[in-house]
Amino acid sequence: MTSTTPVHGSALAEVWPLSPLQEGLLFHTEYGGQGPDLYTLQRTDLLIGLIDAGRLRSSWRALLNRHPALRAGFHRRKSGRSVQVIPREVPLRWREVDLSDTDLTEEEALAEVRRLAAQERAERFDLGKAPLLRLLLVRLTPERHWTVMTSHHILLDGWSMPVMLTELAAIYAAGGDASGLGPAPSFRDHLAWLSRQDKEAAREAWRTELADVDGPTLVGPADPDRAPVLPDKHELTLSDALSDALTTFARRHGLTVNTVMQGAWAMLLARLTGRTDVVFGATVSGRPAEVPGVESMVGLFINSVPVRVRLDGDQPVLRLLTELQSRQSALLSHQHLSLPEIQRAGGPGAVFDTMLMFENYPLPPQEASAPGALAFTHIEGHQATHYALTLGVMPGRPMKVHVTYRPDAIDADVARDLLDRLEWVLEQIVSDPSVPVGRVGLVGPLERGLVVEGWNATAGEVPGASVLALFRARVAQAPDAVAVVEGGRRVSYGELDALSDRVAAHLWGCGVGRGDRVAVRLERS
Known part of the structure; x- marks a missing residue:
């Protein structure tokens, strides 16, 4: 709706409902108190070439004006209903640091950027005060800058980031003018689409999918009163050969790489929990093709939904993966339902504390399209969840995987070991998909050799x-x-x-x- 009521000094343009995950993140941020906000996102990029700081700042301001979702503040009404309010204008939260007069080496300068970035992450957002986005520009030389974008996850998802940076490059190339891009599709249209979906049909679909799960799938201690803890992270880059083999295997058998990863993760999770019927969370894109321009929208579209995998030791791996993908495909039209609603429908068996995120996003400009244009070299990023254990997968060649874990719930050695075991499971899947699930080894060749041949060396x-x-x-x-x-x-x-x-x-x-x-x-x- 339209209003002229002032919000933090600016006229109010619209009031929107929240998407399912926005509701969840609002709850977690309010519940988290004054500790670290796990859902503060950050991205650091290196900009190479002559940069006009004033024009870059104007370009960011134009981007905020172009996308109403970036100007959202979040409030609870007296009724308890949460809304996001969209002011017509918001101030740009911009800061510049000049290191050009220092004698810092490149390595020392990057260390200083990381220190400044950590300060930005430590400052909690007030979700009621827009914009929930801060920009830091660090200058080392006229042709070498770093940008640090800190935002709250309730504002946007991973797909939105490259959409924003691609538009930012175009706006910067146009001198800070966004008019050449034409009207931007609005996140409001997606929220309207959500309001038209059949929630009761979705509840029934999830109730059926999660029927008779005999309890929650938990790898960490169940303690709802535990305070938020910033996670640690371990990373692994798969070889080009294995990355290619996974892609070829999935294509040959009509599977997605995401399905293969889900099956492998389920096998590891079964070993961790001692269960043969496991449930874990998955992030879905939430961008329905029925919404015009959805691929160019900025906002929080993603949703978290359960994935149930029944592991029969005698079942061939390929059949497990095929059936898993079939069941997930049948639930596609019901992935709009919020996770709390799904868990109420599914019962205790729908509860989990692990997550798999398949991070398949478009890329922002990697090379300048014209002299003086922006090109982004991604240096590092920070994101977290409240789950005990999260597996992130970045497809490509090579494929990269990482495990983030809460150190108060998962031992560091266990988390690190999971990546090696995952790699070994993937190698077995692509080499022989007919092998029974129960025959897939979760102990790698080196570890197995140590146990069977090393510790068992009894020859005489x-x-x-x-x-x-x-x-x-x-x-x-x-x-x-x-x-x-x-x-x-x-x-x-x-x-x-x-x-x-x-x-x-x-x-x-x-x-x-x-x-x-x-x-x-x-x-x-």
Whole structure:
């Protein structure tokens, strides 16, 4: 709706509802108190080339004016209903630091940028005061700058970031003028689409999918009162060969790489939890093709939904993956429902504390399109969740995976070891998709070699005589000693020797000679 009521000194343009994940993030931020806000996002980029700081600042201001979602502030009404209010204008939160007069080396300058970035992350956002976005520009030389963008996740998702940076480059190239881009599609249209979806049908679909799960899937201690803790992170870059093999495998069998990763993660999660019916969270894009221009919108579209995987040890891996993708595809039209609503419908079995994020986003400009244009070299980013364990996957060549974990819930060695085990599971899946799930090894070749060959090194000298010679010697030494006990009957070595002679004579009579292979079946009479 339209209003002229002032909000923090600016006229109010619109009031919107919240998307499902915005509702969740608002709750977590309010619940988190004054500790670290886990949902503060940050991205650091290097800009190479002559940069006009004034024009860059004007370009960011034009970007805020272009996308109403970037001007949102979040409030709860007396009724308890949460809304986002969109002022017509908001101030740009901009800061510049000049290091050009220092004698810092490139490495020292980057360390200073990281220190400044950490200060920005430590400053909590007041979700009621827009914009929930701050910009820091650090200058080392006229042709070398870093930009640090700090924002709250409630404002935008990973897909929105490259959309913004691509538009920013175009606006900067136009001298800070966004008029050449034409009207921007609005996040409001997506919220309107959400309001038209059949929630009851979605609840029933999730109720059916999560029926009879016998309890939550948790890797960390269940403690709802635990204060937020900033996570630690471990990373792994897969080889080009394995990255290519995963892509080829998925394409050959009509699967997505995301499905393959979900199946592999489920196997690891089963080992961690001791369960054969596991549930974990997945991030879905939430950008329906029915909304015009959705691929160019800025906002928080993503949603978190449960993924259930039943692991039958006798089932071939390929069938597991195929069935998993089929069930996930059937739920696509129901992924708009908020996670709390899904969990209310699904019951205790819908509760989990691990997440898989498949980060398949477009890229911002990597090279300047014209002299003086912007090009972004991504240096690093920071994002976190409240979950005990999160697996992030960045497709490409090479493919990159990382594990972020709460150190108060997961041991660092366990988290680091998960990446090596994941790599080994993926190698087995692509090499033989017909292998039964129960035969997929979760212990890598080096670790297995240590246990089986290293710690179990019990080799020693053995007598040179054959088994037959040892048997004959025992017959000669103690022919009356008991050799076999079966059903109360005792057979001595002498009797067993006589029996073997009779069997050999019978075989010789049938034309079977010494050294010939004979199939023998023993039956009880």
